[in-house]
Amino acid sequence: MKTRSKTGDKPSVLMIGPCPPPFGGVATVVKSLSHQGPLLERFDLSVYRIGRTDRGTSSLAQMAVDLVRFLKFPFAKESQSSDIVHIHTASYWSFVRTVPYVVVSRYMLGSRVVLHIHGARFHLFYNDSGKLMRYVIRKTLLMSDAIIVTSPSWIDLMNRIMARPGVPVFALPNGFAADVFHPRSVDECREKLNLPKDKRILVTIGHLEDYKGHRYLVDAMKIVASERADVVAYIIGNGSLKDDLSRQIREAKVEGNVILEGGSKPDEEIPLWMNACDVFVLPSLNEGNPTVMFEALGCQKPFIGTKVGGVPDVITSEEYGLLAEPGDSRQLAQNILEALRRRWDGEKIGRYAAQFSWSDISKRIVDIYESVINAR
Numbered sequence: 001m002k003t004r005s006k007t008g009d010k011p012s013v014l015m016i017g018p019c020p021p022p023f024g025g026v027a028t029v030v031k032s033l034s035h036q037g038p039l040l041e042r043f044d045l046s047v048y049r050i051g052r053t054d055r056g057t058s059s060l061a062q063m064a065v066d067l068v069r070f071l072k073f074p075f076a077k078e079s080q081s082s083d084i085v086h087i088h089t090a091s092y093w094s095f096v097r098t099v100p101y102v103v104v105s106r107y108m109l110g111s112r113v114v115l116h117i118h119g120a121r122f123h124l125f126y127n128d129s130g131k132l133m134r135y136v137i138r139k140t141l142l143m144s145d146a147i148i149v150t151s152p153s154w155i156d157l158m159n160r161i162m163a164r165p166g167v168p169v170f171a172l173p174n175g176f177a178a179d180v181f182h183p184r185s186v187d188e189c190r191e192k193l194n195l196p197k198d199k200r201i202l203v204t205i206g207h208l209e210d211y212k213g214h215r216y217l218v219d220a221m222k223i224v225a226s227e228r229a230d231v232v233a234y235i236i237g238n239g240s241l242k243d244d245l246s247r248q249i250r251e252a253k254v255e256g257n258v259i260l261e262g263g264s265k266p267d268e269e270i271p272l273w274m275n276a277c278d279v280f281v282l283p284s285l286n287e288g289n290p291t292v293m294f295e296a297l298g299c300q301k302p303f304i305g306t307k308v309g310g311v312p313d314v315i316t317s318e319e320y321g322l323l324a325e326p327g328d329s330r331q332l333a334q335n336i337l338e339a340l341r342r343r344w345d346g347e348k349i350g351r352y353a354a355q356f357s358w359s360d361i362s363k364r365i366v367d368i369y370e371s372v373i374n375a376r
Helices: 025-033 036-041 059-075 093-108 122-128 131-144 153-162 185-191 214-226 242-252 266-275 291-298 327-342 346-356 358-375
Strands: 012-018 044-049 084-088 112-117 146-149 170-171 200-205 231-236 260-263 280-281 303-306 319-326
Touching: 012 025, 025 084, 025 291, 036 146, 036 358, 059 084, 059 093, 084 093, 084 170, 093 131, 112 131, 112 346, 112 358, 122 131, 122 153, 131 153, 146 153, 146 358, 153 170, 170 260, 185 266, 200 266, 214 231, 214 242, 214 260, 214 327, 231 266, 242 260, 266 291, 280 291, 280 327, 291 346, 319 327, 346 358
Parallel strands: 012 044, 012 084, 084 112, 112 146, 146 170, 200 231, 200 280, 231 260, 280 303, 303 319
Antiparallel strands: none
16 A cells, blocks of 8 residues: 555545536535645545436446446556545445446555445445345445445444444535525525515425425425415426426416426526525435535525435534425425424524535545545
8 A cells, every 4th residue: 555645745636426417416526526625735636537427328328338437447647646546426336336446446556445425325225235235335345445424324334334343434414615505685586587576485406306205395385385375386307207296286286386497407597596495495205415405504595304314414403494204295394384484594504504615524525535544
């Protein structure tokens, strides 16, 4: 193992993971961290892109793309000069795809490996795997020099999988761009988005897939609309459930209360939506550490979500938001109604959110890198 930088006084870090486009939670993390001053001041940082570049790519074609990228990886200049390889992954194919990178980085390149596990389904991935796959997962974790998870509740899971001490596991939440997601005038944002100023507005942002729980939000909105007619929920995102949600909205007769706004919004438009709403809602059945949660808090908006993944680790007080059990439309509706009745202290929410800025998160990653270097 190397004990000093290959490139000079500044240790070099190669970050491996998806990058936008298309946008996704992990891609947003990689992009955000790669631009942070605290990291760039201490390390020479570069990014090796893996994952999808087009949501329309078939699974077979994507596997071919992944294979070509891996075959090129050991010979890339940034790979051969890396002191630390920071690999971002999740579960299922995302994890399987990154296993060879861990092996090559450690044994062929001689780099230290930081394995950063995102997503909310890793426990399901491990529990559903056969004996051979469980062995691969365990050995991959043990080959790492450090593991980063997005919730303290995951630390015990990683230690149980590894079955012996040795690899340190750090809990590190995701973050948000504080220079982008900050309070703005509600009226001005609504005017720019052509939204009504006389309505109470809810916003949710996420892929239209089952795990995001949009169907429970539609059911909740039927309850909300029966008590007050001035509430509109805007669902921003694309996905396979678009037609099903459209049909559910029609059948529930809440067309005026739930609007499918579509996805692919320009980057500069998302902060407008965050600031235009009264309450941000995320009715997920599974989550890791959703970036939109931090972005909403950064805009001083209360967060209405579910008790999944790392969400309860962040929404630790009803001063910042309200949480329901996943899949419980009635409780979700009650929380929405309660949130609309309350007078929230936006400034207090914003002060709390400040600790989750990418700048602060990157400082903690610097500490993890330093510990990995010093340990070897």
